[in-house]
Amino acid sequence: xxxxxxxxxxxxxxxxxxxxxxxxxxxxxxxxxxxxxxxxxxxxxxxxxxxxxxxxxxxxxxxxxxxxxxxxxxxxxxxxxxxxxxxxxxxxxxxxxxxxxxxxxxxxxxxxxxxxxxxxxxxxxxxxxxxxxxxxxxxxxxxxxxxxxxxxxxxxxxxxxxxxxxxxxxxxxxxxxxxxxxxxxxxxxxxxxxxxxxxxxx
Numbered sequence: 001x002x003x004x005x006x007x008x009x010x011x012x013x014x015x016x017x018x019x020x021x022x023x024x025x026x027x028x029x030x031x032x033x034x035x036x037x038x039x040x041x042x043x044x045x046x047x048x049x050x051x052x053x054x055x056x057x058x059x060x061x062x063x064x065x066x067x068x069x070x071x072x073x074x075x076x077x078x079x080x081x082x083x084x085x086x087x088x089x090x091x092x093x094x095x096x097x098x099x100x101x102x103x104x105x106x107x108x109x110x111x112x113x114x115x116x117x118x119x120x121x122x123x124x125x126x127x128x129x130x131x132x133x134x135x136x137x138x139x140x141x142x143x144x145x146x147x148x149x150x151x152x153x154x155x156x157x158x159x160x161x162x163x164x165x166x167x168x169x170x171x172x173x174x175x176x177x178x179x180x181x182x183x184x185x186x187x188x189x190x191x192x193x194x195x196x197x198x199x200x201x202x
Contacts, residue, residue, distance in 0.1 A: 029117060032085040036123050039082035042074030043131045046157060050138065054150060064153050075160040078128070083168055086120040091167035105170040128168060132161040 030036050046067050053063030083089045088108035095101050135158040142151045 030119055030123075031117050032082075032120060035082045035085045036120055038077050039086065039124060040127045042070050042077060043127060043161060046070035046074065047131065047134055050150070050153070050157075054147075060149060064150075067153050068156060071157050071160050075164060078164045079167070082124060083164075083171075086124040087168070089168055089171040091171050103170075105167065105174045107171050107174060128161075128165050132158060132165050135161060 049063055049066050049070065053060060053067070079091070083091075090106045090108075091104060093101060093103050135154060138154045139151070139158055141147070142154050
């Protein structure tokens with residue numbers, strides 16, 4: 001929560017403009033370059049290893065192990081680190097006292113959300129959306145050519161990266177969905193009140 005915004009009324013106009021310019025510059029720069037690098041490194045690396053191994057097709061076992069390791073590292077990194085730092089979103093599963101499993105989709109609000117920059121947000125969503133689409137193309141290619149050897153690896157890439165995509169899309173639109181449900185319930189209650197009041201008057 002921001003407080004005391006109007007306490008410094010004697011600040012020069014040029015100082016305020018410089019501060020605003022610095023804020024815009026910071027918004028464009030990468031504030032988490034390591035997280036941004038590894039957000040793309042593992043998933044792009046898995047795609048490149050798949051393309052090289054399929055083209056050479058010499059050591060398929062080593063290539064499969066490398067791809068699975070890269071996909072696993074990518075899933076963990078995107079789910080636990082880059083999503084939280086780059087776009088202030090987080091999703092996970094929790095088990096309550098009754099043993100029921102619940103999926104939680106969180107979106108950070110308030111001043112801390114501004115820590116992520118627009119460039120990071122673009123990098124995050126571009127990598128999150130494009131790479132699963134590439135695995136979809138690989139899956140169709142493996143099915144058309146009846147390449148059974150690589151199909152399990154392709155399906156694993158599609159499932160792991162698709163799960164992160166689904167989780168973060170739910171985080172992004174979850175607040176809007178809740179707001180929509182609240183608005184629908186509010187207008188429904190208002191309509192019911194008006195209907196009941198008209199019936200009482202008649």
